[in-house]
Amino acid sequence: MSRTLLVSPAQRGAYATIGDALAAATDDSVIAVAPGTYLEAIYLTNKRVRLIPAESGGTVTLDATRMPHPAVSCRDATLTIEGFTLRAGDAPVVTARGTELALSGCDLAARFGPGVDVTGGRVDLRRCTIAGAQYGIVIEDASGIVDDCHISDVAEDGIILRIGADPVVTASSVRGCGRRGVYIYQFGRPTLEGCEVTQAGDVGIAVAHQSSPTIRRCWVHDTQGVGLSFARGCAGSVEECRVENTADPAVEIADGATTTVVAAAPDAPPLKMGDPGPNAGGDAEAVEALLTELDSMVGLTGVKGEVRALIDEIQVNEWRRSAGLSVGGMSHHLIFSGAPGTGKTTVARLYGKLLAALGVLPKGAFKEVARRDLVGQYLGHTAEKTSAAFEEARGGVLFIDEAYTLSRSMGSGGDFGQESIDTLVKLMEDHRHEIAVIAAGYTVEMEEFLSANPGLASRFSKSIVFENYSPEELLRIVQRMCAADDYVLGAQVEHTLLIHFSTIERDANFGNAREARKLFEGVRKAQAQRLRVLGRRPSLDELRLIEKSDIDAITGTG
Incomplete structure (x- = not known):
């Protein structure tokens, strides 16, 4: 059975250090860490553990700059760290051996050594920043995902993928490195898609030692060396990439390499980091089928019009993004207000499926929750329950029924309800492109709900009113x-x-x-x-x- 362990030096009954909590943790434990700076290095082996901030909006810093060890070391483990600031000195920030490592929303920095150093196992890096290290990310003999990560000002190579490493790297950037932006060698087989490499002191993306990457719709520019280089014996493909203001030739393919190059259209605008591929806009047939299902619902004329307008805007934005045009930020979070039985839950399900069909969300999962599913019995429990429900819904829709019951003014235990709201506000911002949160309830009460947190109303892009049936x-x-x-x-x-x-x-x-x-x-x-x-x-x-x-x-x- 999983446990939740609280780390807080100032609170009696809590663990004083993260290391103490890790020593006491059992498999699948969640370690919630109070805001503050922890001067320690942690080590995990043969356990499954998740580290999270105990309070939304609080900053947890693990500072090992005065130690000769990595800030985080793990071996034969499963480790998830969310929203931490990680600092190392003359050692890597995070090292993982034979581990399933997941970092999300973390900020990493070191004086020397890689930001993340992974050998074997699997890695999942999302929305992380790495600055000031010797190398940004080193992945050896491992698979996984690197998404929306940004590496800057590293002394040598930005990303190293070697010895058969085959992760998928998407919507990420390498800016300002002393040597190569990305170095793929010793049978590396990664996929790089929608990435940006700029201001490299040598080659933008270098491929060697019989590696065969897929490099798709990337933008390499302003490098001292050539844009992309492939050594003898390498294969793979370069598809619809833009290479600008680099040494000549833009793409260098040595004799004996079998790399294929599919050029971008001559008049195509420069790619922007994170552009999707040619299938942007999703499954048009599925979208139309879902809109037909929406139209078949009785009544709800105004609601149907509002949803169609949202879908039209999302679809056009995806087309613009795929064409390299600028696209304004758009939240998918909505307020559904109106009396019970007016189809709010049904429309929310269809909306999630539409976002999935458009390719905006990875899946059409739907999780319906109420106050009892989000609010705990003691301080810190609510943040844990709310975060768990949010995590389960990621990639789809989190539907909060009678959301107004979370506001402070709603009966006893209102403070814990407010804790849930505050947690949601941060999660909705941090993961705004990965989920659609729909809060539903009576019209007047939902106005009170939106006033419960100064940032809450701004997180929702639109309020849709469901009228009574005639x-x-x-x-x-x-x-x-x-x-x-x-x-x-x-x-x-x-x-x-x-x-x-x-x-x-x-x-x-x-x-x-x-x-x-x-x-x-x-x-x-x-x-x-x-x-x-x-x-x-x-x-x-x-x-x-x-x-x-x-x-x-x-x-x-x-």
């Missing part, structure tokens, strides 16, 4: 339920239903489509009771028919 729309919902379950409405039934829906009091407890579902379930029971007392087996037509008396039995009319 009597005619509620009738259509019942008609669809009947057709789906193989029932037929008899004479005068539709008129009776329309009158009933017109007379229902639409107060705070009005459930919209839930009212229609509740009525339909009741009518089925009324029909069953009527048929049961016939004294014979009903015919097929009788089994399907809903009569006016069945409606009257439930609504009290007639």
